[in-house]
Amino acid sequence: MGIMKKSIFAQAQRLVLTLLAVAIVLPWGELRATEFEQPVKFSHKTHAGTNEIPCEFCHIYARRSAVSGIPPMRTCYGCHQVIAGTEEWQQKEIQKVLKYWEDKQPIPWKKVHDVPDFVNFSHKRHIQVGFDCTQCHGDVTKVEEWNFETMQQELSMGWCVKCHTTKHPAANGKIAGPARMTRGAAPTGQASAKQPDGVISGSQDCFICHK
Amino acid sequence: MNKGIKRRDFFKLAAVGGATAAAAGCEPDKVENIIPMLVPPTEYVPGVALNFATTCNECSAQCGLVVRTREGRAIKADGNPKNPLNSGKVCAVGQGAMQGLYAPSRQKGPATQKGGEQSALTWAEGKKLLAEQLAAAAGSVVYLGRPATGTIKGLQSALGKTFYFDPQPTRAIKAGNRIAFGKDEIPHYALEDAKVLVSFGADFMEAWGNPVANLKGYSKMHAFQGGSKGKYIHVSAHMSLTGTNADEWVDCNPGTEAQVALAVAHELLGNASLGGGDKERLQSYLADYSPQAVSAVSGVSEEAIKALAESLSQNSPSLALGGGTTASGSDATALQVAVNLLNYIAGNLGKTVQFGANYQMGGDSVTEILSAVKGAKLVIVENANLVYGLPAGSGIKEALAKVPFVVALSTEMDETTALAHLHLPTSHYLESWGDANPRTGIKSLQQPVMAKVPGYDTLELGDLLLELTGKGGNYRTYLQAQWGASDAEWKQLLQNGGSYADFSISGASLSGSAFSVKPKARKNEGLTLLPANSPLHNASGTTGNRTWFLEVQHPVTQLVWDSWIEIHPETGIKLGLKHGDEVVAKTAAGEQTLGVWFWYGINKNAISMPTGRGRTVAFPTYVSTRNKSILLPHVEMASDVTIKGIKVGESVNELLAFAVDDSGDLAFNETAVSLTKTGQEAWLVTTEGMARDDMERDPQGRLSSEIPGGMGDRSQKGRGFVQSVELAVALGAKEAHAHGHHLRERQYHTDLPSNTDFYQERAKDVEESNEWRGRDKPVYYEKYKWEMAIDLDRCIGCAACTVACYAENNINIVGKERIWSGREMAWLRVERYIEHNPETGKLETYYTPEMCSQCGNAGCEPVCPVYATYHNEEGLNAMVYNRCVGTRYCLNNCIYKQRRFNWRDYEFPAPLHLQLNPAVSVRTKGVMEKCNFCIARIREGKDIAKDQGREVFDGEVKTACQQTCPTEAIIFGNIKDQESQVTKVKSTTKRGYLQLEEMNFKPAITYLKKVTHDNKKA
């Protein structure tokens, strides 16, 4: 509804946005608190990158539910009771995790990839149609720690809509992309090597995402 | 009335002025925490709903529930489809279980109490203290509980002499059957099989027996289907919701129902063939109940009585029911006997009156309870609110005060537990294990649907009792042992919610003792007070402190957040009263100040008052501008809004004189009452439009304002929202009136240009534009178009749908003053119209559920400047809250007026906010909202369907209102699916009509006309 194609007024857009930003942001200070520290320096680079742990090994709900799920403490402990870490800072952080486990306390992570409460985003649907985590979250294997700087997408509505309005080449009903054993694992081949036999584009019904 | 600005106000003003710049909605986003689990439960998936089958304890009928949980929180109670009692349906009160679970009034934790002051304890201390007291009081311990039918009974009686308290009059039914047929049980009254149903005061749609089961049967019997429609006659002094749904209301003087029943029996006896000399004995017994004699006392004309007898003899099997608060006096048993005789003579025994079911409903004798309490050294109270439920005259309060030690195991802090010395709050039944045996053959299980509600330190009743009785161990395993189920079976049982078998009908014969009982002669001087139930409140008062049941309008009066007096206009005018006047109602027991509401459906010698009100409910203290100058500022600071307990209405029990029937039931309808005018106007608030003045004149040619009494005209002014059709016409046996029928029929009709709506017409253009724009505009109604059919012949206006809607869609509770100023939030409201039937010259009451019609040519869609509301591909009239800027043009342009605007931010008193459905946004101030056919459920259904690579099948997606509707009046589904029920109904029915069709809005809701017997209705 009312979706307009990416307009030629890119300049105008930037100008208007700046003006609005000035008009709205200035009086009430910055709209987003970016200053925070994760309780544990968790490194996606080490886990997903160096050790090539597939995303869904920890984010177990991504395929089954709207939310991908934050790994339960048991998952952390499961490995780290035997993995102490190589470098010193790692050992320090891992000790923290073990401490949490012994105290039976959860780690109060700070939420980085956060969509507003009025948005109904489903990981399930996107994963099942064949998207790969990296297509939205970027190449996590290179990200040391998530924060609003290292975040790959601002998760803005425009970003969602752009993707929903594009026609994605599809091979037998799934997005033609890298095929993997599990999401986030190393590619086992290119599904797109198969001749794409159609296109898939997301729904443009506001009701799909807005509850 | 404050003149000028006080100092405190001044600071407020200054503060607001300063804060003006900080426009709301512009605070910086907080960085949220995301908390992992330590060890996740196996079946738990965040973001996916999980359902648990359990048992409802809101009343002693104990239906099966399926409770829906998200992220480990219970959010909605629905009926258990597998349980034959309620087969997937649940009444409004049952929905209320949610607000009971998250009740702010719950007792926080174990504590001792002296003079209203509590001092907290640990559970260990508490249990120790109780154990000591038990030991000390050994032998004279009394356990007062809410009616229990399952395993727990054993443990309770092991603790002390156990009584169950339930103010609803049900014991008389048992007694009546014992006396008449020697069967001490509540049989199965098979409404579904009856051709004619006569109710002598029994409000079986509200609180008599199991309302859900009754309605299931009633709709089978009374709804127009297969070319037939049963007849239902209501004999009572008061026309409650149950009465308004009757085809005929026989108005009898208060307390004379039994005599009318006997008079009918007297008439019926003539051509009845009865064996074993019963006929002779009956003749002699019924001799003094000739129609002439009875019509003198009851005020029912002989013709009416004869006609009743006639229709009973014509249609067999028939069924007569008796009881209900308004008909139960100290001779309630006699009424039951009379009804039983009537059933016997009409030959309904074993047909529509089926013994062997043995329903375990109701509590123990009130007299016994009172005497037991008087003698007790230690009283244990568990969810039995006697102090509220019994009339003050019973002296229960004093009796309890005299008891040396009172222990409260109750979940909630109520009028009774307020007198306790020790609080050991047990968990809510939705947090505990248990079981029930509501009738022979049905054993239902009750399992915890969630961990204990945070902030409440409670123990499960079962575990506690096991410990106190020295058995030890945990109740779950105990229960399983008692059921003797293996783990595998147990799992199966839990999934089904129990084990269900039919009962075998046992025969019965008339016993001589029946003739020993006779109804008392009632002389009616002055006015009699009749406490009346409704689907939203009953004598037990459990819903009296739950906001849903105060916010949702009382079905008949449409009043909210109050209690009131229903009085016949003629009586009222005779007393010099006007509709809405404030009066003082005075009885021997006490007096109360209330508003009067003129209602044609009540006997001229009686007034009626709602039961179950006058309780204290936690509610935010929003600023009030009522009766305040509109020129001075009335400022509300955030700090002003606190959760405060407010008393809503008055308790009828404070007016009732205490009397008890032989069976031990409370006598409800014997209190004489007098009214005196205060001269004030009462503040009665209704969701019904305030301005009802219109050019339409009623058949007497009076304008609304000219109708005496000042109630005005509550009709629909011929707008044809509710339409009805005669049975004969519906069957095609008779021509409809050439000129539209009367106000209930459409007056004129416009030929509509086409049968397709805007989007169907534009489908082609869309495709073309997609081609040359290379863009995907949605193609409308490709796979799904969601539509609804509402059968007004089935709808009884019980408002269960409204409560379900509140529960499902996080609808804000706005309170009395906000409803008064037109800010109510209900997405679905059951509108009540009182029509004047020129043919019978009588008034008739009609109900229609009104919600957003998801129009094809909607008025709201084109006028929204920002596309916050638009037509989506599935024909839904989508409303995107977070895009709305709040111009309210859509509200203005909606011809059904089914849009609701958030005039402010409302609070959910903790922990009620835990009940909010995470699949539905909570709306903030300044946005429009409305019904969207439960889009969250549709989305979920489509999601599941997609997983399985199919389309949604019919009945997979049910809207909340449809799911709960006990009479299945609401049919919802995908019109593109040729096999779907809604498609079939719409394509086959001859009763279908669209509201305001001539406006050509193409609503997606088709209403099915109400069917009347020869154009007559109560």
Added chain:
Amino acid sequence: MSNITYASINDDILKSLEPPGKKWAASLSVALTMLAMGIFAFGYQIRHGLEGSGINNPIGWGVYITDFVFWVGIAHAGTLISAVLYLVRAPFRTSIYRASEAMTVFAVMTAGLFPLIHIGRVWNFYWLIPYPNQRLLWVNFKSPLLWDVFAVNTYMSVSIAFFLLGLIPDFASVRDESKGLKKLIYTIPALGFRGTNHQWMHYMRAYLIFAAICTPLVFSVHSIVSWDFAMGSIPGWHTTIFPPYFVAGAIFSGCAMVLTIMIPTRMAFKGFDQIMKIKDLEAMAKMIIFTGLVVTYAYSMEFFVAYYSGSRYERAIFWFRPFGELKWFFWGMVFCNCISPIPLWSKKIRTNIGALFVISILVNIGMWLERFNIVVTSLAHDFDPYAWSMYKFQWVEIWITIGSFGWFFMWFFLFVKIMPSLAVAELKEALNPPLRSAK
């Protein structure tokens, strides 16, 4: 008019720009206080939502939209007088058009606030503006509200431009009369106008063109505003008579407002009564008579259409207005708009300042009531009898309405001290040139 000369006009008018006296300060501070009330109430509304106003279900629009239409209506007279009457060369225009133009500008500025004030989430008002945005969302051009946004903005920009254009020669003369900083300040808007033939030629041409541009706006703006209602589907709104009816009403109220503010101005400044003659005010009065008749005709025609349509809904609403619970708003309107202008038929009253002033105020009230009638009664009594409702005024909307008057008069008071409130140059045109012999 012998005693009026170029010089005297200059002096009289420019005197009005001399440093203000106590009276002026007092009246300005009153206006500011009223404005403060409005701002406070609005701030409160932003924090607590709209429940501080009487609007409810189903009456979604109330005092705010009434105020909006009221002020847009006021704004009409100015352009009518300055542009239309200029094109038709109406002589009585010259003395009053400057002030009424100023009135137009300020009235539009006031009206423009109300759409913002009345929406539920004013902090998102910019969503109503079609601009390329991050959300890739667009506005709905089908919605009359959006037409409003454009209509009002166009009208505002054009009338401001026209206003300033007309001021150029007068700024020039102020500049010439003054020295120091003041001179510098007035030099800028004077745009180097020296009064050469050459400049006058171009100036007059430009002015003519602008007048031509403004003229259609006079009719378009209020027609579009009327579509907010006429496009609605509810009885009492959904009618084709609205555009002409609204335009007439607008001019009606506009002329009344001109009188309401000109009469005091005329008294406040010495010498103005010489320039702003009774006959000019009388001309206004005549326009009030005429437009008043049009409005009265429209009222009666509404009733006829309702009857003739045969629609029970239409009939019901037009029964409800005069006899229903809100009848006093209707009869108030009838008295103020149809009855009260009748005395103006007599020249005696037409030329009596006091009477004119009173009647003009009555007409203003009446026109407010008319808009209230249209907006509220229709919503209070539409299709579903169950939903019929009543309007209960609340303090916030009343304070904001007061504030809007404060806002309007604040600007006007500033105007009379900063700009020549009568058109110096054009008044001079009206005189016969001074003869050398006379000196």
